[in-house]
Amino acid sequence: MTTDGSNGTPQSGPTGGDNGHAAAGGETATWRVKAGLAQMLKGGVIMDVTTAQEAKIAEEAGAVSVMALERVPSDIRKDGGVARMSAVEKLVEIQEAVTIPVMAKARIGHFVEAQILDALGIDYIDESEVLTPADDQNHIDKSGFRAPFVCGCRDLGEALRRIAEGAAMIRTKGEAGTGDIVEAVRHMRQLWGGIRSLQNMADDELPTAAKNLQAPLDLVREVKQLGRLPVVNFSAGGVATPADAALMMQLGAEGVFVGSGIFKSDNPPAVAEAIVKAVTHYEDPTILADVSRGLGDPMRGQSVASIPVEAQLAGRGN
Amino acid sequence: MAIAPPTSPIHVGVLALQGDFEEHALMLRAAGAMATEVRTLDQLNAVDGLVIPGGESTTIARLLIAFDLMEPLRARIAAGLPVWGTCAGAILLAARVPGLDRPSVGGLDMTVERNAFGTQVDSFETDLAIEGLEGDPFHAVFIRAPVITEVGPGVETLAALEDGRIVAARDGQLMATCFHPEITADARLHALFVSLVREAVREGQPA
Secondary structure, three states: OOOOOOOOOOOOOOOOOOOOOHHHOOEEOOHHHHHHHHHHHOOOEEEEEOOHHHHHHHHHHOOOEEEEOOOOHHHHHHHOOOOOOOOHHHHHHHHHHOOOOEEEEEEOOOHHHHHHHHHOOOOEEEEEOOOOOOOOOOOOOHHHOOOOEEEEEOOHHHHHHHHHOOOOEEEEOOOOOOOOOHHHHHHHHHHHHHHHHHHOOOHHHHHHHHHHHOOOHHHHHHHHHHOOOOOEEEEOOOOOOHHHHHHHHHOOOOOEEEOHHHHOOOOHHHHHHHHHHHHHOOOOHHHHHHHOOOOOOOOOOOOHHHOOHHHOOOOOOO | OOOOOOOOOOEEEEEOOOOOHHHHHHHHHHOOOEEEEEOOHHHHHOOOEEEEOOOOHHHHHHHHHHOOOHHHHHHHHHOOOOEEEEOHHHHHHEEEOOOOOOOOOOOEEEEEEOOOOOOHHHOEEEEEOOOOOOOOOEEEEEOOOOEEEEEOOOOEEEEEOOOOOEEEEEEOOEEEEOOOHHHOOOOHHHHHHHHHHHHHHHHHOOO
16 A cells, blocks of 8 residues: 555445546546545544534644544433434535545445535545444445545454445544543454464465455455555544553554544643644653643543443444 | 765655655655654754655644744755655645645745645546656646645746646755655655755765
Protein backbone atom coordinates (compact mmCIF):
# COMPACT_ATOMS: atom_id res chain seq x y z
CA MET A 1 0.00 0.00 0.00
CA THR A 2 2.75 2.42 0.78
CA THR A 3 4.34 2.07 -2.59
CA ASP A 4 1.67 0.65 -4.85
CA GLY A 5 -2.05 0.67 -4.17
CA SER A 6 -2.73 -2.11 -6.62
CA ASN A 7 -1.07 -5.10 -4.95
CA GLY A 8 -3.87 -7.57 -4.59
CA THR A 9 -6.29 -5.31 -2.74
CA PRO A 10 -9.77 -4.88 -4.16
CA GLN A 11 -9.90 -2.39 -6.98
CA SER A 12 -12.53 0.27 -7.23
CA GLY A 13 -15.94 -1.13 -7.92
CA PRO A 14 -18.09 -1.17 -11.01
CA THR A 15 -18.84 2.53 -10.83
CA GLY A 16 -15.29 3.52 -9.96
CA GLY A 17 -14.07 6.08 -12.42
CA ASP A 18 -17.43 6.50 -14.09
CA ASN A 19 -18.42 9.49 -11.99
CA GLY A 20 -15.31 11.42 -12.89
CA HIS A 21 -15.45 15.17 -12.77
CA ALA A 22 -14.41 16.19 -16.25
CA ALA A 23 -13.07 19.44 -14.82
CA ALA A 24 -9.93 17.76 -13.54
CA GLY A 25 -9.61 15.38 -16.46
CA GLY A 26 -8.77 12.48 -14.14
CA GLU A 27 -10.21 9.26 -12.78
CA THR A 28 -12.16 9.52 -9.50
CA ALA A 29 -13.20 6.97 -6.85
CA THR A 30 -10.17 4.74 -7.48
CA TRP A 31 -8.82 2.40 -4.83
CA ARG A 32 -5.72 4.58 -4.53
CA VAL A 33 -7.56 7.82 -3.77
CA LYS A 34 -9.85 6.00 -1.32
CA ALA A 35 -7.06 4.29 0.62
CA GLY A 36 -4.89 7.38 0.09
CA LEU A 37 -7.09 9.73 2.13
CA ALA A 38 -6.66 7.40 5.11
CA GLN A 39 -2.88 7.63 4.62
CA MET A 40 -3.15 11.42 4.89
CA LEU A 41 -5.05 11.09 8.18
CA LYS A 42 -2.29 9.03 9.82
CA GLY A 43 -0.83 10.35 13.04
CA GLY A 44 -4.06 12.22 13.62
CA VAL A 45 -7.19 12.24 15.75
CA ILE A 46 -10.72 11.86 14.38
CA MET A 47 -13.31 13.26 16.78
CA ASP A 48 -17.01 12.43 17.18
CA VAL A 49 -19.19 15.53 16.91
CA THR A 50 -22.96 16.04 16.91
CA THR A 51 -23.21 19.75 16.01
CA ALA A 52 -21.44 22.39 13.94
CA GLN A 53 -20.25 24.02 17.16
CA GLU A 54 -18.59 20.81 18.35
CA ALA A 55 -17.06 20.35 14.89
CA LYS A 56 -15.45 23.79 15.15
CA ILE A 57 -14.06 22.97 18.60
CA ALA A 58 -12.59 19.75 17.17
CA GLU A 59 -11.01 21.54 14.19
CA GLU A 60 -9.64 24.27 16.45
CA ALA A 61 -8.04 21.63 18.65
CA GLY A 62 -6.26 20.09 15.64
CA ALA A 63 -8.49 17.14 14.67
CA VAL A 64 -7.64 15.72 11.23
CA SER A 65 -11.30 14.90 10.63
CA VAL A 66 -14.65 14.90 12.40
CA MET A 67 -17.15 12.04 12.62
CA ALA A 68 -20.69 13.38 12.43
CA LEU A 69 -23.29 11.38 14.31
CA GLU A 70 -26.67 12.05 15.94
CA ARG A 71 -25.60 11.13 19.48
CA VAL A 72 -22.18 10.23 20.91
CA PRO A 73 -21.93 6.54 21.80
CA SER A 74 -22.24 7.05 25.57
CA ASP A 75 -25.60 8.78 25.00
CA ILE A 76 -26.73 6.04 22.62
CA ARG A 77 -25.86 3.56 25.35
CA LYS A 78 -27.74 5.59 27.99
CA ASP A 79 -30.81 6.59 25.97
CA GLY A 80 -31.38 3.37 24.09
CA GLY A 81 -33.69 3.41 21.09
CA VAL A 82 -32.65 2.90 17.48
CA ALA A 83 -29.44 4.71 16.50
CA ARG A 84 -29.45 5.79 12.83
CA MET A 85 -27.51 7.92 10.36
CA SER A 86 -27.32 11.57 11.43
CA ALA A 87 -29.99 13.99 10.16
CA VAL A 88 -29.07 15.38 6.74
CA GLU A 89 -29.38 19.04 7.82
CA LYS A 90 -26.96 18.33 10.70
CA LEU A 91 -24.47 16.76 8.30
CA VAL A 92 -24.63 19.70 5.91
CA GLU A 93 -24.27 22.15 8.80
CA ILE A 94 -21.14 20.33 9.96
CA GLN A 95 -19.71 20.16 6.40
CA GLU A 96 -20.18 23.92 6.10
CA ALA A 97 -18.61 24.62 9.49
CA VAL A 98 -15.18 23.03 8.92
CA THR A 99 -12.53 22.64 6.22
CA ILE A 100 -11.22 19.25 7.45
CA PRO A 101 -12.76 16.02 6.09
CA VAL A 102 -16.18 15.09 7.45
CA MET A 103 -16.95 11.43 8.11
CA ALA A 104 -20.40 10.08 8.93
CA LYS A 105 -21.82 6.78 10.14
CA ALA A 106 -24.23 4.48 8.33
CA ARG A 107 -25.84 1.44 9.95
CA ILE A 108 -24.26 -1.92 9.16
CA GLY A 109 -25.85 -3.19 5.94
CA HIS A 110 -27.87 -0.01 5.35
CA PHE A 111 -26.66 0.71 1.85
CA VAL A 112 -29.26 3.43 1.29
CA GLU A 113 -27.98 5.47 4.23
CA ALA A 114 -24.58 5.03 2.58
CA GLN A 115 -25.97 6.17 -0.80
CA ILE A 116 -27.33 9.32 0.87
CA LEU A 117 -23.99 10.05 2.57
CA ASP A 118 -22.23 9.49 -0.76
CA ALA A 119 -24.63 11.89 -2.51
CA LEU A 120 -23.91 14.53 0.15
CA GLY A 121 -20.19 14.32 -0.61
CA ILE A 122 -19.26 12.95 2.83
CA ASP A 123 -15.50 12.32 2.82
CA TYR A 124 -15.48 8.89 4.54
CA ILE A 125 -18.40 6.61 5.46
CA ASP A 126 -18.15 4.60 8.68
CA GLU A 127 -20.26 1.45 8.46
CA SER A 128 -20.52 1.29 12.20
CA GLU A 129 -21.51 -1.12 14.94
CA VAL A 130 -22.23 1.93 17.12
CA LEU A 131 -25.49 2.40 15.20
CA THR A 132 -28.26 -0.19 15.31
CA PRO A 133 -27.53 -2.73 12.56
CA ALA A 134 -29.91 -2.76 9.57
CA ASP A 135 -28.80 -6.19 8.34
CA ASP A 136 -27.69 -8.90 10.76
CA GLN A 137 -26.21 -11.06 7.97
CA ASN A 138 -24.53 -8.80 5.41
CA HIS A 139 -22.39 -5.72 5.28
CA ILE A 140 -22.63 -3.09 2.55
CA ASP A 141 -20.86 -3.84 -0.75
CA LYS A 142 -18.56 -0.86 -0.38
CA SER A 143 -16.65 -1.08 -3.63
CA GLY A 144 -19.22 0.65 -5.81
CA PHE A 145 -19.41 3.93 -3.91
CA ARG A 146 -17.59 7.16 -4.71
CA ALA A 147 -16.84 7.79 -1.03
CA PRO A 148 -14.40 5.49 0.76
CA PHE A 149 -15.48 3.40 3.78
CA VAL A 150 -13.95 2.71 7.18
CA CYS A 151 -15.13 -0.34 9.16
CA GLY A 152 -14.50 -1.78 12.61
CA CYS A 153 -12.81 -5.06 13.46
CA ARG A 154 -11.89 -7.12 16.51
CA ASP A 155 -9.26 -9.31 14.87
CA LEU A 156 -7.46 -9.97 11.60
CA GLY A 157 -10.16 -12.12 10.01
CA GLU A 158 -12.83 -9.48 10.56
CA ALA A 159 -10.53 -6.76 9.18
CA LEU A 160 -9.86 -8.77 6.00
CA ARG A 161 -13.55 -9.54 5.47
CA ARG A 162 -14.30 -5.80 5.57
CA ILE A 163 -11.40 -5.03 3.20
CA ALA A 164 -12.69 -7.72 0.82
CA GLU A 165 -16.06 -5.90 0.85
CA GLY A 166 -14.27 -2.69 -0.16
CA ALA A 167 -13.31 -0.94 3.10
CA ALA A 168 -10.34 1.38 2.43
CA MET A 169 -9.56 1.97 6.11
CA ILE A 170 -9.93 -0.14 9.25
CA ARG A 171 -10.37 0.76 12.90
CA THR A 172 -10.24 -1.69 15.74
CA LYS A 173 -13.64 -1.54 17.46
CA GLY A 174 -12.96 -1.33 21.16
CA GLU A 175 -16.18 -0.75 23.10
CA ALA A 176 -17.62 2.63 22.14
CA GLY A 177 -19.10 4.97 24.72
CA THR A 178 -17.44 3.39 27.74
CA GLY A 179 -14.24 5.38 28.24
CA ASP A 180 -12.76 1.97 29.14
CA ILE A 181 -9.71 1.17 27.00
CA VAL A 182 -9.63 -2.58 27.71
CA GLU A 183 -11.48 -3.71 24.56
CA ALA A 184 -9.50 -1.35 22.31
CA VAL A 185 -6.32 -2.92 23.66
CA ARG A 186 -7.69 -6.44 23.27
CA HIS A 187 -8.69 -5.85 19.63
CA MET A 188 -5.42 -4.17 18.68
CA ARG A 189 -3.41 -7.01 20.23
CA GLN A 190 -5.60 -9.60 18.50
CA LEU A 191 -5.15 -7.87 15.16
CA TRP A 192 -1.35 -7.64 15.41
CA GLY A 193 -1.12 -11.11 16.92
CA GLY A 194 -2.92 -12.42 13.84
CA ILE A 195 -0.54 -10.57 11.52
CA ARG A 196 2.57 -11.80 13.37
CA SER A 197 1.35 -15.36 13.32
CA LEU A 198 0.86 -15.22 9.53
CA GLN A 199 4.42 -14.01 9.15
CA ASN A 200 5.66 -17.12 10.93
CA MET A 201 3.80 -19.45 8.59
CA ALA A 202 5.08 -21.27 5.55
CA ASP A 203 3.36 -20.27 2.32
CA ASP A 204 1.69 -23.67 2.01
CA GLU A 205 0.04 -23.11 5.40
CA LEU A 206 -1.73 -19.92 4.25
CA PRO A 207 -4.79 -21.60 2.67
CA THR A 208 -5.62 -23.20 6.01
CA ALA A 209 -4.94 -19.91 7.77
CA ALA A 210 -7.36 -18.22 5.37
CA LYS A 211 -9.97 -20.87 6.13
CA ASN A 212 -9.53 -20.39 9.89
CA LEU A 213 -9.60 -16.59 9.57
CA GLN A 214 -12.67 -16.81 7.27
CA ALA A 215 -10.85 -14.37 5.00
CA PRO A 216 -9.88 -14.37 1.30
CA LEU A 217 -6.59 -16.13 0.56
CA ASP A 218 -5.20 -13.31 -1.63
CA LEU A 219 -5.54 -10.84 1.25
CA VAL A 220 -4.00 -13.33 3.70
CA ARG A 221 -1.00 -13.69 1.37
CA GLU A 222 -0.73 -9.92 1.05
CA VAL A 223 -0.75 -9.41 4.83
CA LYS A 224 2.02 -11.98 5.26
CA GLN A 225 4.10 -10.23 2.63
CA LEU A 226 3.51 -6.70 3.95
CA GLY A 227 3.65 -7.57 7.66
CA ARG A 228 0.68 -5.25 8.17
CA LEU A 229 -2.84 -4.64 6.89
CA PRO A 230 -3.02 -3.44 3.28
CA VAL A 231 -4.94 -0.34 4.50
CA VAL A 232 -4.46 2.18 7.29
CA ASN A 233 -5.63 1.06 10.76
CA PHE A 234 -6.79 3.40 13.53
CA SER A 235 -7.92 2.58 17.07
CA ALA A 236 -11.44 3.33 18.32
CA GLY A 237 -13.75 2.61 21.23
CA GLY A 238 -12.61 3.68 24.70
CA VAL A 239 -9.98 6.40 24.37
CA ALA A 240 -10.61 9.01 27.10
CA THR A 241 -7.19 10.49 27.94
CA PRO A 242 -3.95 11.47 26.18
CA ALA A 243 -2.35 8.43 27.81
CA ASP A 244 -5.01 6.14 26.32
CA ALA A 245 -4.35 7.59 22.87
CA ALA A 246 -0.57 7.15 23.19
CA LEU A 247 -1.09 3.60 24.49
CA MET A 248 -2.99 2.68 21.33
CA MET A 249 -0.32 4.30 19.15
CA GLN A 250 2.43 2.35 20.92
CA LEU A 251 0.39 -0.82 20.38
CA GLY A 252 0.44 -0.21 16.64
CA ALA A 253 -2.46 2.12 15.79
CA GLU A 254 -1.76 4.65 13.04
CA GLY A 255 -4.14 7.21 14.56
CA VAL A 256 -7.14 7.30 16.90
CA PHE A 257 -10.87 7.90 16.86
CA VAL A 258 -12.16 9.60 20.00
CA GLY A 259 -15.88 9.50 20.63
CA SER A 260 -17.47 10.37 23.92
CA GLY A 261 -14.06 10.95 25.52
CA ILE A 262 -13.90 14.57 24.40
CA PHE A 263 -17.37 16.05 24.72
CA LYS A 264 -18.20 14.07 27.89
CA SER A 265 -15.10 15.41 29.68
CA ASP A 266 -14.88 18.48 31.92
CA ASN A 267 -12.97 20.55 29.39
CA PRO A 268 -13.51 19.39 25.77
CA PRO A 269 -11.21 21.91 24.00
CA ALA A 270 -8.30 21.16 26.33
CA VAL A 271 -8.79 17.37 26.24
CA ALA A 272 -9.10 17.43 22.45
CA GLU A 273 -5.90 19.44 22.00
CA ALA A 274 -4.01 17.28 24.49
CA ILE A 275 -4.99 14.08 22.69
CA VAL A 276 -3.84 15.55 19.35
CA LYS A 277 -0.44 16.38 20.85
CA ALA A 278 -0.21 12.96 22.53
CA VAL A 279 -0.75 11.18 19.21
CA THR A 280 2.10 13.16 17.59
CA HIS A 281 4.54 12.56 20.46
CA TYR A 282 3.22 9.15 21.55
CA GLU A 283 6.71 7.81 22.25
CA ASP A 284 7.88 10.77 24.38
CA PRO A 285 6.76 10.35 28.04
CA THR A 286 8.03 13.83 29.00
CA ILE A 287 5.74 15.48 26.46
CA LEU A 288 2.91 13.09 27.41
CA ALA A 289 3.27 14.17 31.04
CA ASP A 290 3.24 17.79 30.01
CA VAL A 291 0.11 17.58 27.82
CA SER A 292 -1.72 15.57 30.50
CA ARG A 293 -1.70 18.48 32.98
CA GLY A 294 -4.69 20.66 33.79
CA LEU A 295 -7.34 18.80 31.83
CA GLY A 296 -9.94 18.46 34.60
CA ASP A 297 -11.82 15.19 34.95
CA PRO A 298 -12.01 12.83 31.97
CA MET A 299 -15.37 11.30 31.07
CA ARG A 300 -16.57 9.20 33.99
CA GLY A 301 -17.04 6.12 31.86
CA GLN A 302 -18.39 2.68 32.51
CA SER A 303 -16.26 -0.43 32.82
CA VAL A 304 -16.87 -2.92 30.03
CA ALA A 305 -16.92 -5.74 32.60
CA SER A 306 -20.12 -4.24 34.04
CA ILE A 307 -21.94 -4.36 30.67
CA PRO A 308 -23.67 -7.63 29.76
CA VAL A 309 -22.18 -9.18 26.62
CA GLU A 310 -25.47 -8.84 24.73
CA ALA A 311 -25.43 -5.07 25.39
CA GLN A 312 -21.88 -4.62 24.05
CA LEU A 313 -21.60 -3.01 20.62
CA ALA A 314 -18.44 -4.70 19.34
CA GLY A 315 -20.24 -7.99 18.69
CA ARG A 316 -22.45 -6.39 16.02
CA GLY A 317 -21.35 -7.32 12.49
CA ASN A 318 -18.73 -9.99 12.08
CA MET B 1 25.00 22.39 10.30
CA ALA B 2 27.70 19.78 9.90
CA ILE B 3 29.49 19.95 6.58
CA ALA B 4 29.21 16.68 4.77
CA PRO B 5 32.03 15.27 2.71
CA PRO B 6 30.86 14.62 -0.87
CA THR B 7 30.47 10.89 -0.33
CA SER B 8 28.33 11.02 2.82
CA PRO B 9 24.59 10.48 2.36
CA ILE B 10 22.33 13.46 1.95
CA HIS B 11 20.25 13.87 5.11
CA VAL B 12 16.63 14.72 4.33
CA GLY B 13 14.13 15.12 7.15
CA VAL B 14 10.40 14.52 6.89
CA LEU B 15 8.22 16.66 9.12
CA ALA B 16 6.48 13.99 11.22
CA LEU B 17 3.88 15.90 13.22
CA GLN B 18 0.99 14.32 11.28
CA GLY B 19 0.39 12.81 7.84
CA ASP B 20 1.99 10.29 5.50
CA PHE B 21 5.59 10.94 6.56
CA GLU B 22 6.51 7.23 6.55
CA GLU B 23 5.70 6.96 2.83
CA HIS B 24 7.97 9.93 2.10
CA ALA B 25 10.81 8.48 4.15
CA LEU B 26 10.64 5.20 2.20
CA MET B 27 10.72 7.03 -1.13
CA LEU B 28 13.59 9.28 -0.08
CA ARG B 29 15.60 6.21 0.93
CA ALA B 30 14.77 4.65 -2.45
CA ALA B 31 16.17 7.85 -3.99
CA GLY B 32 19.44 7.40 -2.09
CA ALA B 33 19.01 9.81 0.82
CA MET B 34 19.24 9.22 4.54
CA ALA B 35 15.72 10.04 5.71
CA THR B 36 14.71 10.79 9.30
CA GLU B 37 11.55 11.96 11.04
CA VAL B 38 11.45 15.52 12.36
CA ARG B 39 9.33 16.32 15.43
CA THR B 40 11.72 18.43 17.51
CA LEU B 41 13.99 21.44 17.08
CA ASP B 42 17.14 19.33 17.41
CA GLN B 43 15.90 17.03 14.66
CA LEU B 44 15.06 20.01 12.44
CA ASN B 45 18.51 21.51 12.96
CA ALA B 46 20.22 18.27 11.90
CA VAL B 47 18.78 17.99 8.37
CA ASP B 48 20.08 19.25 5.00
CA GLY B 49 16.61 19.38 3.47
CA LEU B 50 13.01 18.88 4.60
CA VAL B 51 9.83 17.37 3.19
CA ILE B 52 6.49 18.57 4.53
CA PRO B 53 4.18 15.62 3.81
CA GLY B 54 0.53 15.18 2.99
CA GLY B 55 -1.85 15.44 5.91
CA GLU B 56 -4.20 18.09 7.26
CA SER B 57 -2.71 21.56 6.90
CA THR B 58 -4.78 22.95 9.81
CA THR B 59 -3.47 20.19 12.11
CA ILE B 60 0.17 20.49 11.04
CA ALA B 61 0.08 24.31 11.32
CA ARG B 62 -1.21 24.08 14.90
CA LEU B 63 1.39 21.50 15.90
CA LEU B 64 4.22 23.58 14.38
CA ILE B 65 3.10 26.47 16.58
CA ALA B 66 2.39 24.36 19.68
CA PHE B 67 5.82 22.71 19.64
CA ASP B 68 7.70 25.96 18.83
CA LEU B 69 8.88 24.84 15.41
CA MET B 70 7.23 27.52 13.25
CA GLU B 71 9.80 30.31 13.71
CA PRO B 72 12.88 28.05 13.56
CA LEU B 73 11.56 26.49 10.34
CA ARG B 74 10.96 29.94 8.81
CA ALA B 75 14.48 30.97 9.82
CA ARG B 76 16.01 27.89 8.20
CA ILE B 77 13.99 28.46 5.01
CA ALA B 78 15.19 32.07 4.93
CA ALA B 79 18.75 30.77 5.29
CA GLY B 80 18.34 28.52 2.24
CA LEU B 81 17.08 25.17 3.54
CA PRO B 82 15.64 23.18 0.61
CA VAL B 83 12.02 22.26 1.37
CA TRP B 84 9.47 20.27 -0.64
CA GLY B 85 5.80 20.34 0.33
CA THR B 86 3.24 17.86 -0.99
CA CYS B 87 -0.49 18.72 -0.76
CA ALA B 88 -0.81 19.93 2.86
CA GLY B 89 2.92 20.65 2.66
CA ALA B 90 2.40 22.79 -0.45
CA ILE B 91 -0.31 24.72 1.40
CA LEU B 92 2.04 25.33 4.31
CA LEU B 93 4.87 26.52 2.03
CA ALA B 94 2.64 29.03 0.22
CA ALA B 95 3.05 32.67 1.10
CA ARG B 96 -0.70 33.20 0.71
CA VAL B 97 -3.49 30.76 1.68
CA PRO B 98 -6.97 32.30 1.84
CA GLY B 99 -9.05 30.55 4.48
CA LEU B 100 -6.25 28.83 6.41
CA ASP B 101 -6.99 29.79 10.01
CA ARG B 102 -3.34 29.92 11.07
CA PRO B 103 -0.50 31.66 9.25
CA SER B 104 1.31 29.27 6.91
CA VAL B 105 5.05 28.68 7.14
CA GLY B 106 5.38 30.59 3.87
CA GLY B 107 8.52 31.10 1.82
CA LEU B 108 7.23 30.24 -1.64
CA ASP B 109 5.79 33.26 -3.45
CA MET B 110 2.46 31.77 -4.50
CA THR B 111 -1.23 31.69 -3.59
CA VAL B 112 -2.87 28.34 -2.90
CA GLU B 113 -6.56 27.47 -2.79
CA ARG B 114 -7.37 24.60 -0.40
CA ASN B 115 -9.78 21.78 -1.33
CA ALA B 116 -9.94 23.22 -4.83
CA PHE B 117 -11.67 20.24 -6.42
CA GLY B 118 -14.36 19.57 -3.80
CA THR B 119 -14.72 16.81 -1.24
CA GLN B 120 -13.13 13.36 -1.23
CA VAL B 121 -15.58 12.04 -3.86
CA ASP B 122 -13.89 14.44 -6.30
CA SER B 123 -10.36 13.20 -5.53
CA PHE B 124 -8.71 11.77 -8.66
CA GLU B 125 -5.60 10.47 -10.37
CA THR B 126 -4.24 11.58 -13.72
CA ASP B 127 -1.05 11.68 -15.82
CA LEU B 128 0.97 14.89 -15.77
CA ALA B 129 3.90 16.23 -17.75
CA ILE B 130 6.39 17.66 -15.26
CA GLU B 131 9.09 20.16 -16.17
CA GLY B 132 12.53 18.65 -15.62
CA LEU B 133 11.43 14.99 -15.46
CA GLU B 134 12.58 12.68 -18.23
CA GLY B 135 10.54 9.83 -19.63
CA ASP B 136 6.87 8.97 -19.17
CA PRO B 137 4.30 11.39 -17.77
CA PHE B 138 4.06 11.31 -13.97
CA HIS B 139 1.05 9.51 -12.53
CA ALA B 140 -0.29 12.04 -10.01
CA VAL B 141 -2.75 11.31 -7.20
CA PHE B 142 -4.82 14.27 -6.01
CA ILE B 143 -6.59 13.80 -2.66
CA ARG B 144 -8.79 16.70 -1.48
CA ALA B 145 -6.06 18.60 -3.22
CA PRO B 146 -5.25 22.30 -3.42
CA VAL B 147 -4.29 24.19 -6.58
CA ILE B 148 -1.83 27.02 -7.04
CA THR B 149 -3.91 29.99 -8.20
CA GLU B 150 -1.10 32.50 -8.66
CA VAL B 151 2.71 32.48 -8.68
CA GLY B 152 5.03 35.43 -8.15
CA PRO B 153 7.77 36.53 -10.55
CA GLY B 154 10.68 34.12 -10.47
CA VAL B 155 8.52 31.14 -9.51
CA GLU B 156 8.70 28.38 -12.09
CA THR B 157 5.57 26.39 -12.96
CA LEU B 158 6.53 22.69 -13.04
CA ALA B 159 3.15 21.20 -13.97
CA ALA B 160 -0.42 22.18 -14.80
CA LEU B 161 -3.66 20.30 -15.43
CA GLU B 162 -5.26 20.25 -18.87
CA ASP B 163 -7.47 23.17 -17.83
CA GLY B 164 -4.35 25.21 -17.04
CA ARG B 165 -4.52 25.15 -13.25
CA ILE B 166 -1.03 24.98 -11.73
CA VAL B 167 -0.31 21.95 -9.54
CA ALA B 168 3.48 22.05 -9.13
CA ALA B 169 5.89 24.96 -8.74
CA ARG B 170 9.46 25.70 -7.74
CA ASP B 171 11.33 28.75 -6.55
CA GLY B 172 15.02 28.00 -6.13
CA GLN B 173 15.29 25.56 -3.23
CA LEU B 174 11.57 25.45 -2.49
CA MET B 175 9.30 23.00 -4.32
CA ALA B 176 5.55 22.42 -4.06
CA THR B 177 3.33 19.71 -5.53
CA CYS B 178 -0.44 19.56 -5.00
CA PHE B 179 -0.43 15.77 -5.50
CA HIS B 180 1.17 12.81 -3.69
CA PRO B 181 4.21 11.22 -5.40
CA GLU B 182 4.87 9.39 -2.10
CA ILE B 183 1.91 7.05 -2.54
CA THR B 184 2.94 5.92 -6.02
CA ALA B 185 5.90 3.72 -6.97
CA ASP B 186 7.54 6.53 -8.98
CA ALA B 187 10.50 8.04 -7.09
CA ARG B 188 11.58 10.51 -9.81
CA LEU B 189 10.37 13.60 -7.94
CA HIS B 190 12.01 12.37 -4.74
CA ALA B 191 15.23 11.89 -6.70
CA LEU B 192 14.88 15.41 -8.11
CA PHE B 193 14.48 16.84 -4.60
CA VAL B 194 17.43 14.83 -3.25
CA SER B 195 19.62 16.19 -6.05
CA LEU B 196 18.43 19.70 -5.21
CA VAL B 197 19.42 19.14 -1.56
CA ARG B 198 22.77 17.67 -2.64
CA GLU B 199 23.41 20.76 -4.75
CA ALA B 200 22.55 23.06 -1.82
CA VAL B 201 24.90 21.15 0.49
CA ARG B 202 27.72 21.39 -2.06
CA GLU B 203 27.20 25.12 -2.52
CA GLY B 204 27.22 25.59 1.26
CA GLN B 205 30.70 24.09 1.57
CA PRO B 206 33.85 26.18 1.59
CA ALA B 207 35.73 25.93 -1.69
